[in-house]
Every structure is written in C-alpha cells, then in structure tokens.
Amino acid sequence: MDIEARIRRRRRRDGQPRLVEDYESLSPVSHVDEPADRGPVLERLLDQLDPVFDGRLPPNVYLSGPPGSGKSAVVTALFTHLERLPSESRAVIHTSTRAQTPTSPAFVYVDARETASEFAFYHAILDELVEESVPEHGIGTSTLRSRLHDLLDGSRSGVVVAVDHVDEAGSLAETELVDLFAGLPSTVSWLAIGRVDPAESRLTEYTATAIEVEPYNRQMLVDVLMTRASAGLAQQALDHGIARDIADWADGNAHDALAVLFDATDRANTAGRTQLTEADVSAAIESMPRPCVSLGVVLALPANRQAVLRELVDLDEGDRESVTATTAAIAGSSRVDLSAATVKRFLYEMAEDGVVERVQSERPDGQGRPPSRVVPRFPPAVFRRLYDLRSG
Numbered sequence: 001m002d003i004e005a006r007i008r009r010r011r012r013r014d015g016q017p018r019l020v021e022d023y024e025s026l027s028p029v030s031h032v033d034e035p036a037d038r039g040p041v042l043e044r045l046l047d048q049l050d051p052v053f054d055g056r057l058p059p060n061v062y063l064s065g066p067p068g069s070g071k072s073a074v075v076t077a078l079f080t081h082l083e084r085l086p087s088e089s090r091a092v093i094h095t096s097t098r099a100q101t102p103t104s105p106a107f108v109y110v111d112a113r114e115t116a117s118e119f120a121f122y123h124a125i126l127d128e129l130v131e132e133s134v135p136e137h138g139i140g141t142s143t144l145r146s147r148l149h150d151l152l153d154g155s156r157s158g159v160v161v162a163v164d165h166v167d168e169a170g171s172l173a174e175t176e177l178v179d180l181f182a183g184l185p186s187t188v189s190w191l192a193i194g195r196v197d198p199a200e201s202r203l204t205e206y207t208a209t210a211i212e213v214e215p216y217n218r219q220m221l222v223d224v225l226m227t228r229a230s231a232g233l234a235q236q237a238l239d240h241g242i243a244r245d246i247a248d249w250a251d252g253n254a255h256d257a258l259a260v261l262f263d264a265t266d267r268a269n270t271a272g273r274t275q276l277t278e279a280d281v282s283a284a285i286e287s288m289p290r291p292c293v294s295l296g297v298v299l300a301l302p303a304n305r306q307a308v309l310r311e312l313v314d315l316d317e318g319d320r321e322s323v324t325a326t327t328a329a330i331a332g333s334s335r336v337d338l339s340a341a342t343v344k345r346f347l348y349e350m351a352e353d354g355v356v357e358r359v360q361s362e363r364p365d366g367q368g369r370p371p372s373r374v375v376p377r378f379p380p381a382v383f384r385r386l387y388d389l390r391s392g
C-alpha cells in the first residue's frame with residue numbers, strides 16, 4: 001500500500017481531474033520497489049544469497065528468462081533493499097583505509113548495456129564501492145583494476161556484483177564477463193542475468209545454481225498493469241477489462257505490456273480524456289513492432305545516437321523512403337549537430353544491432369533495385385515521450 005501515491009492522486013491544484021499523475025511509474029524501463037507476482041523468484045534468489053546474512057559470500061548464480069519476464073525488476077528491487085540493511089548488519093566499503101571491516105558483503109548492480117567495455121565495467125563497480133567520485137578520464141583500466149584489488153583483497157566479506165542484460169547485442173558477452181571477473185579478487189561473487197537458456201549458457205560452468213524465470217501468465221501481467229496504473233494514473237483510469245486485453249496481447253512480456261499502457265495513456269492524455277479507451281489501446285498496439293527491442297537498450301545508447309533516433313521517429317513518410325533521404329533529413333535538423341556521413345554510419349550500426357531495421361521499399365514500376373528505408377524496432381511514441389521527459 002503506497003499511502004503517499006494515494007494521497008497524491010487526490011490532490012488537484014487546479015480543481016480539474018487529470019489522467020497522468022506520474023509518467024515514470026508507467027515507464028517500461030522503470031522498476032518498482034515491490035515487483036508484482038514475482039515472490040517465488042525472489043525467494044529462490046534469497047536462498048542463494050542467504051550466506052550474506054552470516055557475513056559470507058554467496059556462490060555465483062545465473063538468473064535467466066525471456067524478455068519482459070521481470071528479471072531486472074526483481075534483482076534491482078532486491079539489491080536496493082539489501083543496501084538498506086542496518087549498518088550494524090552490513091557496512092558499505094567506502095575507502096581502502098577504512099578501519100571498520102564490513103560484517104557482510106556490499107552489493108553492486110551493473111547494467112551490461114551501459115558497461116560493455118573493460119574500463120566501464122571496472123569503473124562502475126569501483127564507483128559504487130568508494131565514497132569519492134571515480135574519474136572517467138585520465139585514468140587507465142589497469143589502475144581501476146589495481147584499486148579494486150587494493151580495496152577488496154583485504155576485505156573479510158567482499159562484494160556481490162549483479163550484472164544485468166548479459167550477452168545481448170551491444171552488451172557484455174558471456175565469455176567477456178567471465179574474463180572480467182577473473183581479473184578481480186576472490187572476494188567477489190556475481191549474479192549474472194541474461195536470456196540464454198541455462199543448458200546453452202557458458203555461465204553455468206562458473207555458477208553453483210541457475211534460476212529460470214518463466215514468462216508472466218495473464219493474471220500476473222494484469223496485476224503488473226493495475227499496480228503501475230494505481231501509481232501513475234488517476235483513479236479508475238484503467239479498466240480491468242482493458243488491462244486484460246493488453247495482457248492477452250503481450251503474451252507474458254511485461255515490457256511490451258507496459259509500453260502499450262504508456263502509449264495508450266499518452267494518447268488519451270493528449271486527447272484530454274481521463275480514462276483509457278479501447279481505441280487508445282488498439283492504436284498503441286498497432287504502433288508496436290513485433291518483435292520489439294527493449295526501450296532499455298535504446299535509452300542506454302550514447303546521447304548522439306539517441307538524438308538521431310529522436311529525429312527518426314518524427315520523420316514523415318517522404319523522408320523515410322530511403323536511407324539517403326532519412327540521413328539528409330536527420331542531418332539537416334537544427335537539433336542534430338552531426339554530419340550526414342556520421343548519421344548514416346549510426347543508422348547502419350544501429351541496424352546491425354537490431355535497434356532499427358532496413359526494410360526494402362517497393363518500386364511502383366518494379367524496375368531496378370528498390371531502396372531500403374529505416375524502421376524503428378522499438379515503440380516510437382514511447383521512446384519520443386521518454387526522451388523528451390528526460391531531456392526536460
């Protein structure tokens with residue numbers, strides 16, 4: 001029960017009802033403190049992490065499951081709560097000269113989408129463990145690794161590192177992850193989160209346990225949608241029947257279900273309605289690519305690539321007839337400070353990573369090789385709104 005959210009929904013500064021109370025609560029890339037209907041997975045993770053409550057390192061664990069099955073939501077929520085343990089039970093390592101030894105391991109969450117290089121990976125871990133800010137420039141990878149050794153070699157309890165989105169396009173591969181951890185002291189254990197089946201994953205060679213997460217069933221997904229709606233929308237804005245329709249379409253994928261909810265909400269809000277309609281949901285579903293790339297992948301891209309995609313989703317049909325036309329339109333925008341050659345390179349690279357797709361256009365006369373156009377593989381309206389909200 002979120003009492004603060006319930007009170008916030010009833011407050012009206014202008015006396016007029018409104019649909020959206022908090023877009024972030026509806027976002028498919030945000031996670032809540034208490035993920036809905038993932039208790040069994042949480043219990044299995046706690047079983048594996050149980051040694052930390054006695055001040056010992058747990059064994060390595062591999063958590064796997066299909067996209068949108070709640071893996072990230074469970075792990076981020078669990079690690080957030082573990083970080084909140086009372087100081088007498090667990091003390092975070094702040095400096096290598098700290099006199100007090102932690103009584104149980106520290107916890108660090110790393111997103112492999114954002115830390116795909118050796119430098120970024122070690123930097124992310126060190127930055128979480130020390131109180132001072134770790135510089136991003138003027139320091140080498142070997143220095144970061146040495147500082148981690150100085151910090152952890154003498155640690156009695158060590159650190160547990162969760163690495164999310166392993167072995168996705170543009171993130172750390174399984175073999176790379178194993179090599180990176182091999183460069184760290186033995187006072188580090190890890191929890192890897194990925195989509196590869198444990199029977200086919202190389203990570204299971206280095207873990208004591210593999211935990212598989214099943215897709216959400218329909219009722220679980222309805223609960224997820226209603227929970228998010230209760231935090232982000234006005235009362236009775238989402239009908240239970242509409243939530244069931246979204247869950248049926250999403251087929252167990254919470255990311256896709258939340259993307260539809262977010263898009264439908266934005267359409268209803270733009271139209272000045274205080275409730276979502278079936279037409280809003282139908283239009284949102286129609287705009288969803290299948291299969292759909294996670295918006296987390298898109299929002300983890302460098303800022304200049306995101307800027308290119310932001311222009312892409314606003315182009316009209318004429319500017320999407322070919323890669324050349326799309327490149328010229330994006331490079332000509334006053335909001336993109338990139339050359340046409342750089343824009344085209346970005347588009348080709350993002351097509352290789354699956355963020356966008358090159359689709360062959362049709363020639364009316366049927367003569368010659370038809371040009372290819374660039375099509376987003378992510379929900380364009382949801383990305384547009386999230387990008388604009390984050391850009392202020």
